[in-house]
Amino acid sequence: MKFGLAQLNPRIGALAENTQKILETIDQARQRGAQLLIFPELAITGYPPRDLLDFEGFVDENEAALKRIEAHSRGLTVVCGFVEKRSEKTGCPYFNSAAVMRDGKRLGTYRKRLIPNYDIFDEARYFEAGKDPLVIDLEGKKVALSICEDIWNRPRFSRRAYVAQTLEEYKKARVDFLINLSASPFRRGKPAWRQELLSEIACDLGCPILLCNQVGGNDELLFDGCSLAVNAQGETVATGKAFEEELLIVDSALFASEPKQLAAWPATDDEMVCEALKMGLRDYVHKCGSRSVGLGLSGGIDSSVAVALAVEALGPENVWALSLPTQYTSAVSKEDARTLATNLKIDFHEVSIQPLFEVYEKTWLQGLGLPLEGITRENVQPRLRMSILMGVANSRNSLLLNTSNKSELATGFSTLYGDGAGAISVLGDLTKKQVYALGRTLNRKVHLIPERVFSRAPTAELRLGQVDQDALPPYDVLDALVVAMLEQNLPAKQLSERISAQWAPEFMKRHLTSEFKRWQHPPVLRVSPRAFGVGRRIPIAATRQD
16 A cells, blocks of 8 residues: 655645645646545645634635545545534634545545644634544555644643543554644754654554644744654654655555665754754745845844855845944954855845934934934934835845844844844744854855854944943853743743843843833744744733743
């Protein structure tokens, strides 16, 4: 028997486009001899469709698309994720479902039983939980269905306990195969973690497992693909590509043979993150209807890594950068920005904003009778830069990249409507240390980012002699505080006890008073267990928990 895992990259809400891709994949699978073809969770709508489900006719159109797929299922069994409308008036209006089809007929429908409603997941807003397991007969073999979260209800892999025990029911039924339609988002270490999960389940159930995962970037969420086939002993026998579409054909003979050396995913976590961000940026730009991006290139580590990622994702012909110095910008910064732009072969211009800054300062003094000084004076510079960058982006029909990192976001260390602006935040889920590591990863192939960028003290250069550590804790301490606060939810007292009694109170003060900035920050490409953005909902005007 041959199984097909159709690891597709859908565009959210593009029902006709996604359906056409599904139909073409069915044709390819049929030509390659597949008998069972599995698509990802909610393959017709793309995952997650969110409030598109509320639009008049959207769910009806998705069900009409399923009928086209059903009619196209000649000669093989197709399992495809879709949104199913419920007839009951109570509860949520839809099911997150998988249809089983063959030769133009519906053989069965499985409804996702475990509905995640935490972090980035808010499925309980739309979907009612299914009640029943589903086992289909395929050439005399019992094939059990599940959808994503249905298999994560295990103590080592989830902190949430569900009442439904789908896997226990399948274990009692002694199924021959378990398949899982997934839209499992990427985070650092997730593909290996997913592999461990399937290995544990396969050994427990005593049967092979095939998981088909969505691939691609959808706003902040990145999906790695990395579909899997695992034998009954928990050994991986086939893997889908990382961050690429693929129709993976798995012959059932593999489950009984000695596992062979598989084509490896990127070797390190940093390499995986690099590939994830490139895919996420490329998909965000293209799915938003643009082709090119631009940014302010300061000569510092953040903008240097961001522009190098953009070139790898989109090609140098689709990336432009501006250096916008003032009197406080060092010659070293300007030189490193020019060198990197030359190395990357991108469209680059250096335009001094000092004349604009002087006119602004004069206008401020004449109009208000007040001197422009302190933090107000510093913040004028990034806002002037952003005005020019946005103007150029508009003129080129480009998207502007935000280059803030996670450590800066956590402390509000950016200028609202200045360097805190942009269309997408490429590095917003990387601590400062991780940005440096990513820069080293990018430099392994070709030495593009000047070495001096890695060794110089980070600085915004908004006043004479300024460095980041004038206002922030040392980055090694700050990064540790950010991770502990976000991923472990530690309050200031425990941050003080475990990490730094000197810096924790100041860190929490900065963090809590800058929540309004994060609500206005561009979407952040997510690569960690906990990111700023859609999965984190902290009130702006709240009692300080310090």
